[in-house]
Amino acid sequence: xxxxxRDANPPLTRSxxxxxxxxxxxxxxxxxxxxxxxxxxxxxxxxxxxxxxxxLSEAGLIEHVPYRGVQLxxxxxxxxxxxxxxxxxxxxxxxxxxxxxWGGVHAEAxxxxxxxxxxxxxxxxxxxxxxxxDPHGDPxxxxxxxxxxxELVSLADAGVGTKLELRQVGTQDPARLRYFAxxxxxxxxxxxxxxxxxxxxxxxxxxxxxGDPRVVGRELALVLWCREVPVTDRGYAGR
Amino acid sequence: xxxxxRDANPPLTRSxxxxxxxxxxxxxxxxxxxxxxxxxxxxxxxxxxxxxxxxLSEAGLIEHVPYRGVQLxxxxxxxxxxxxxxxxxxxxxxxxxxxxxWGGVHAEAxxxxxxxxxxxxxxxxxxxxxxxxDPHGDPxxxxxxxxxxxELVSLADAGVGTKLELRQVGTQDPARLRYFAxxxxxxxxxxxxxxxxxxxxxxxxxxxxxGDPRVVGRELALVLWCREVPVTDRGYAGR
DNA sequence: CTTCAACATTAGACTATGCTAATTTGAGGA
DNA sequence: TCCTCAAATTAGCATAGTCTAATGTTGAAG
Ligand SMILES: [Mn+2]
Ligand SMILES: [Mn+2]
Ligand SMILES: [Mn+2]
Ligand SMILES: [Mn+2]
Numbered sequence: 001x002x003x004x005x006r007d008a009n010p011p012l013t014r015s016x017x018x019x020x021x022x023x024x025x026x027x028x029x030x031x032x033x034x035x036x037x038x039x040x041x042x043x044x045x046x047x048x049x050x051x052x053x054x055x056l057s058e059a060g061l062i063e064h065v066p067y068r069g070v071q072l073x074x075x076x077x078x079x080x081x082x083x084x085x086x087x088x089x090x091x092x093x094x095x096x097x098x099x100x101x102w103g104g105v106h107a108e109a110x111x112x113x114x115x116x117x118x119x120x121x122x123x124x125x126x127x128x129x130x131x132x133x134d135p136h137g138d139p140x141x142x143x144x145x146x147x148x149x150x151e152l153v154s155l156a157d158a159g160v161g162t163k164l165e166l167r168q169v170g171t172q173d174p175a176r177l178r179y180f181a182x183x184x185x186x187x188x189x190x191x192x193x194x195x196x197x198x199x200x201x202x203x204x205x206x207x208x209x210x211g212d213p214r215v216v217g218r219e220l221a222l223v224l225w226c227r228e229v230p231v232t233d234r235g236y237a238g239r
Numbered sequence: 240x241x242x243x244x245r246d247a248n249p250p251l252t253r254s255x256x257x258x259x260x261x262x263x264x265x266x267x268x269x270x271x272x273x274x275x276x277x278x279x280x281x282x283x284x285x286x287x288x289x290x291x292x293x294x295l296s297e298a299g300l301i302e303h304v305p306y307r308g309v310q311l312x313x314x315x316x317x318x319x320x321x322x323x324x325x326x327x328x329x330x331x332x333x334x335x336x337x338x339x340x341w342g343g344v345h346a347e348a349x350x351x352x353x354x355x356x357x358x359x360x361x362x363x364x365x366x367x368x369x370x371x372x373d374p375h376g377d378p379x380x381x382x383x384x385x386x387x388x389x390e391l392v393s394l395a396d397a398g399v400g401t402k403l404e405l406r407q408v409g410t411q412d413p414a415r416l417r418y419f420a421x422x423x424x425x426x427x428x429x430x431x432x433x434x435x436x437x438x439x440x441x442x443x444x445x446x447x448x449x450g451d452p453r454v455v456g457r458e459l460a461l462v463l464w465c466r467e468v469p470v471t472d473r474g475y476a477g478r
Numbered sequence: 479c480t481t482c483a484a485c486a487t488t489a490g491a492c493t494a495t496g497c498t499a500a501t502t503t504g505a506g507g508a
Numbered sequence: 509t510c511c512t513c514a515a516a517t518t519a520g521c522a523t524a525g526t527c528t529a530a531t532g533t534t535g536a537a538g
Contacts, residue, residue, distance in 0.1 A: 094359070097336075097366075098359070098362045098363070098366065099362060100362075104358065107356075108355075108356055108358075108359055111354045111355075111356075112351070112354050112355065114354065115350045115351050115353065115354035116347075116350075116351065117346075117347055117350075119343065119347075120333070120337070120347055123337045123338060123339075124337070127336075127337065
């Protein structure tokens with residue numbers, strides 16, 4: 001037994017768990033999560049991310065390509081999905097059983113997700129009837145780490161009348177990205193498809209909840225990847 | 240504005256909160272909590288306690304008399320009672336609402352007490368009908384930091400048939416302390432008063448749950464300070 | 479093919495918390 | 509009174525995580 005085998009599976013710290021979750025959310029579709037995006041999401045300085053990235057990749061939780069970004073390994077993905085399961089079950093439980101509204105519940109879950117045991121999460125899930133979706137409509141990973149991958153549709157293909165959450169902006173072009181940001185079209189935004197003109201015409205949408213209309217040409221609409229949201233959704237707060 | 244006034248009220252860390260709770264439990268009745276007892280309760284090495292004691296007294300949370308021990312200041316006591324309120328409400332909620340048994344609930348509460356918000360604690364307390372006692376019979380401090388001081392009775396004065404929790408051994412004599420320990424009479428032990436002989440005679444007790452009998456002479460019984468426990472109590476696990 | 483600005487990383491410092499080993503202290507027993 | 513020993517403290521080191529300032533890298537614009 002080598003002395004270098006210190007402790008194969010030390011429990012993850014709160015910081016590590018939050019980094020893994022952030023990387024999961026930022027590296028959808030096999031992409032890389034950028035240092036500065038992780039820093040922005042966790043509200044830490046970029047060098048703090050570089051330091052953590054070193055530790056996480058030494059621990060086998062992520063792959064790091066210098067100056068490009070990071071991706072989760074299978075092990076890191078398992079850990080991230082475990083946290084996402086906890087977070088979503090907690091938000092659902094606090095909302096349905098303790099009268100929380102959607103404003104306060106995210107911050108509470110953000111802390112509790114690191115402190116609850118697997119047993120408590122399973123008991124909460126049981127009390128809720130083992131739900132498959134959280135109140136945002138996001139799928140809740142199973143205890144064994146499977147998640148129903150929300151398949152994304154391009155805004156150009158989405159049905160008129162559907163409600164969507166913008167999930168990914170599939171371009172790297174800074175001018176286009178800047179334009180989308182100006183229009184309020186950033187990941188996480190909710191919208192409804194109001195109309196679409198024929199012959200590859202533009203799609204008209206309304207932002208939720210403001211109702212502000214936007215008209216998006218086909219070329220741009222093709223790169224706006226969205227998730228369909230159940231219409232039973234009420235508002236949106238937190239992530 | 241002095242630069243030395245860094246941050247008047249930084250949030251307390253998990254370690255700090257656990258130290259304050261331990262000191263509260265160890266320094267009943269205006270006594271001092273000893274370094275080695277704190278270390279044993281928190282399962283850390285004694286020098287770790289010395290280090291934390293320095294920080295806590297610089298923060299105004301405790302008073303330290305070198306080589307004697309520590310006591311909570313008013314501020315430290317407030318913080319400790321806040322944690323005890325959280326812990327006891329959590330144990331009650333997990334037991335009554337989520338089917339926990341008394342074995343697992345203490346460890347869960349020990350972690351969650353640091354992560355929950357005041358709002359969540361108040362909601363849990365509300366869902367339980369704002370209880371005044373936890374299932375051990377211990378009083379739950381109010382949100383404003385008041386606690387019903389469990390008044391202690393000497394074993395020599397306790398009524399026959401009452402159920403007691405040994406809370407304090409009021410002697411410093413090593414020989415007597417060793418004897419009590421040999422008899423299994425250490426703080427936290429539950430017992431029932433079986434009989435008392437007349438003319439300042441000995442008290443006969445039964446340990447709970449083993450039922451083992453003990454006979455304690457008046458001189459010794461006088462220094463065993465106990466809290467009366469409601470007879471509805473079921474078992475005892477955790478602290 | 480340069481140049482530059484944004485992004486990433488490295489360097490160096492600091493806090494909180496823990497450990498082991500060495501030293502100091504104080505109180506009870508000879 | 510003095511000795512001894514358990515308890516407490518100090519000294520020195522380690523790890524995790526954060527920061528600011530300095531430096532390195534890359535890709536896009538000219
Ligand atoms: Mn959330
Ligand atoms: Mn979190
Ligand atoms: Mn407990
Ligand atoms: Mn605790």
